[in-house]
Amino acid sequence: MPNLPALDVAAVRTQFPILERSVRGRPLVYLDSGATSQKPLCVLDAERGYYLHSNAAVHRGAHALAEEATEAYESARVTIASFVGARAQDLVFTTNATAALNLAAYAFSNATALAARGHRVDPRFVIGEGDSIVVTEMEHHANLVPWQQVCEKTGATLRWIGLSDDGRLDLRNLDSIIDQTTKVVSLSHQSNILGTINPVAQIMEAAHSVNAIGVVDACQSIPHMPVDVHDLGADLIAWSGHKMLGPTGIGFLWGSTEILNAMTPFQTGGSMIETVTLERSTFAAPPQRFEAGTQMVAQAIGTAAAVRYLESVGMVEIAAHEHALTAHALAGISQLPGVRVIGPTDTHMRGSAISFVVDGLHPHDVGQVMDAQGVAVRVGHHCAWPTCRRFSVPATTRISPYLYNTLDDIDAGLAAIAAAQEFFQVVN
Amino acid sequence: MDLEGLYQEIILDHYKHPRGKGELTSPLAEVHHVNPTCGDEITVQIATDPAGHLLVGYQGLGCSISQASASVMSELVNGNSIEVAETARAAFVDMMHAQGSGEPNEEILGDGIAFAGVAKYPARVKCALLPWMALRDAQIQANLAESEEG
Ligand SMILES: Cc1ncc(COP(=O)(O)O)c(C=O)c1O
Numbered sequence: 001m002p003n004l005p006a007l008d009v010a011a012v013r014t015q016f017p018i019l020e021r022s023v024r025g026r027p028l029v030y031l032d033s034g035a036t037s038q039k040p041l042c043v044l045d046a047e048r049g050y051y052l053h054s055n056a057a058v059h060r061g062a063h064a065l066a067e068e069a070t071e072a073y074e075s076a077r078v079t080i081a082s083f084v085g086a087r088a089q090d091l092v093f094t095t096n097a098t099a100a101l102n103l104a105a106y107a108f109s110n111a112t113a114l115a116a117r118g119h120r121v122d123p124r125f126v127i128g129e130g131d132s133i134v135v136t137e138m139e140h141h142a143n144l145v146p147w148q149q150v151c152e153k154t155g156a157t158l159r160w161i162g163l164s165d166d167g168r169l170d171l172r173n174l175d176s177i178i179d180q181t182t183k184v185v186s187l188s189h190q191s192n193i194l195g196t197i198n199p200v201a202q203i204m205e206a207a208h209s210v211n212a213i214g215v216v217d218a219c220q221s222i223p224h225m226p227v228d229v230h231d232l233g234a235d236l237i238a239w240s241g242h243k244m245l246g247p248t249g250i251g252f253l254w255g256s257t258e259i260l261n262a263m264t265p266f267q268t269g270g271s272m273i274e275t276v277t278l279e280r281s282t283f284a285a286p287p288q289r290f291e292a293g294t295q296m297v298a299q300a301i302g303t304a305a306a307v308r309y310l311e312s313v314g315m316v317e318i319a320a321h322e323h324a325l326t327a328h329a330l331a332g333i334s335q336l337p338g339v340r341v342i343g344p345t346d347t348h349m350r351g352s353a354i355s356f357v358v359d360g361l362h363p364h365d366v367g368q369v370m371d372a373q374g375v376a377v378r379v380g381h382h383c384a385w386p387t388c389r390r391f392s393v394p395a396t397t398r399i400s401p402y403l404y405n406t407l408d409d410i411d412a413g414l415a416a417i418a419a420a421q422e423f424f425q426v427v428n
Numbered sequence: 429m430d431l432e433g434l435y436q437e438i439i440l441d442h443y444k445h446p447r448g449k450g451e452l453t454s455p456l457a458e459v460h461h462v463n464p465t466c467g468d469e470i471t472v473q474i475a476t477d478p479a480g481h482l483l484v485g486y487q488g489l490g491c492s493i494s495q496a497s498a499s500v501m502s503e504l505v506n507g508n509s510i511e512v513a514e515t516a517r518a519a520f521v522d523m524m525h526a527q528g529s530g531e532p533n534e535e536i537l538g539d540g541i542a543f544a545g546v547a548k549y550p551a552r553v554k555c556a557l558l559p560w561m562a563l564r565d566a567q568i569q570a571n572l573a574e575s576e577e578g
Contacts, residue, residue: 362468362490362491362492362495363466363491364466364468364490364491364492364493364552364555365435365491365492365493368431368434368549368552369431372431379466380465380466380467381466381467385467388467394467394468394469394489394490395466395467423431423435424440424492
């Protein structure tokens with residue numbers, strides 16, 4: 001068995017009491033962090049501490065609690081931004097990654113609608129017939145459906161970069177896909193279903209060469225590896241807090257200062273305005289322009305605590321740990337007859353989310369037997385239905401380990417797959 | 429958890445040897461239903477014979493529970509009167525909402541009683557109901573059922 005690198009999993013696990021529980025009479029083996037991660041005590045403590053001592057609405061009110069809450073909220077922004085090498089004023093808080101990607105998509109459809117009524121907007125966001133939006137065949141629905149909607153509303157055409165049989169982007173015809181008609185290129189940094197890590201910088205360069213705006217869905221990368229927003233070369237980057245040890249209810253949109261300034265608001269209402277009269281309003285500068293309504297203060301503070309925890313363990317160490325788990329899982333699956341990985345079968349440019357199909361068994365049944373062994377996995381199309389179609393499978397079973405998983409967890413997962421085959425008598 | 433409670437032999441048998449699977453030659457209606465959380469799919473066709481009895485055909489792709497349920501549905505409905513089919517459908521739906529309590533009626537449900545254990549697994553209830561929901565929809569489209577009820 002390979003040695004795990006410098007990450008003390010036992011120490012990490014003490015911070016996640018939920019991992020001690022049992023399910024269905026078996027010790028829990030949580031292999032579904034791609035859907036959502038578990039939360040360490042420091043995150044729970046941060047949220048509780050905030051509610052116990054400083055709870056108030058931020059950016060309004062003149063009392064001491066409101067000041068403390070605002071200070072905590074804005075300092076969380078600094079912590080989370082610097083985790084990805086960004087400046088706080090370029091980081092927008094949203095409710096999740098889906099909301100962040102919708103914010104980006106609506107910047108186009110809103111600007112287009114405003115331009116049609118003669119309002120002055122940045123022409124890069126005005127889109128219509130003859131224009132194209134480029135995604136890939138491995139996108140999560142959150143980075144596909146909003147762009148389909150922009151096309152429906154504006155008449156633009158949706159294009160996509162296809163996949164090779166081993167689950168990588170097929171970049172052979174990139175310059176006929178991203179061309180002078182292209183206004184947006186949006187793709188995931190790491191696929192939630194295939195585990196593939198995409199050459200984002202290269203694709204962003206192709207986008208910028210035709211003056212298109214580049215968007216990256218970093219939901220599955222920022223929690224798992226060191227990411228500096230500037231290295232990706234994107235204009236906008238979206239991700240969620242709950243997949244990186246933070247609470248649910250918060251997501252992030254990073255944007256270059258210049259792009260955020262050029263964008264029209266998404267949701268409108270309180271807190272995002274500059275002046276309001278009965279007839280019309282003007283809007284605050286980013287990031288407040290995109291933060292309408294009472295904000296997710298506890299969630300921001302909780303995510304900042306998660307970030308400090310991730311930094312204390314070390315993102316390089318976490319990535320190396322997951323790499324070892326991934327190698328072990330891929331090797332183990334290759335030894336199971338009748339089990340096939342959907343996605344890259346080696347660890348090159350690959351994260352820890354591993355989808356597979358079992359001959360003769362539907363993923364739902366595989367997942368059910370694994371659950372009976374205490375092993376939590378995700379089954380279904382993983383909100384990437386077109387990707388399933390590309391590989392001619394109705395669905396897959398997915399394991400997605402994280403920093404708190406051990407090689408034993410992977411072995412328990414492998415044994416549970418074999419148990420499913422045995423239960424349904426599909427191997428002999 | 430006892431997996432055998434969920435995956436009764438009868439269910440596995442229907443899964444491996446589906447009854448009545450196939451297409452009708454001239455259906456009055458055809459519907460396609462999916463379970464969007466897991467991607468299970470079913471196509472149900474419906475027609476009536478000269479005596480007014482129901483004929484159902486189906487094609488499906490999905491987990492053992494959804495596919496076995498389609499097979500049992502075909503057994504309970506095919507060649508039966510609309511009333512008998514409706515009694516079976518209502519009994520099956522009731523059983524799936526009973527969370528494992530209550531005594532399913534074998535005379536009405538036949539092999540369908542094997543699904544009583546499925547009702548304890550909320551995530552799988554949808555799988556078991558998928559073909560029956562499609563059946564109902566097909567009946568409505570073929571004007572063989574009223575859309576208000578059920
Ligand atoms: C790659 C990817 N993009 C987007 C999302 C959407 O994230 P959320 O559901 O937190 O908005 C997810 C997770 O569900 C994901 O894995």
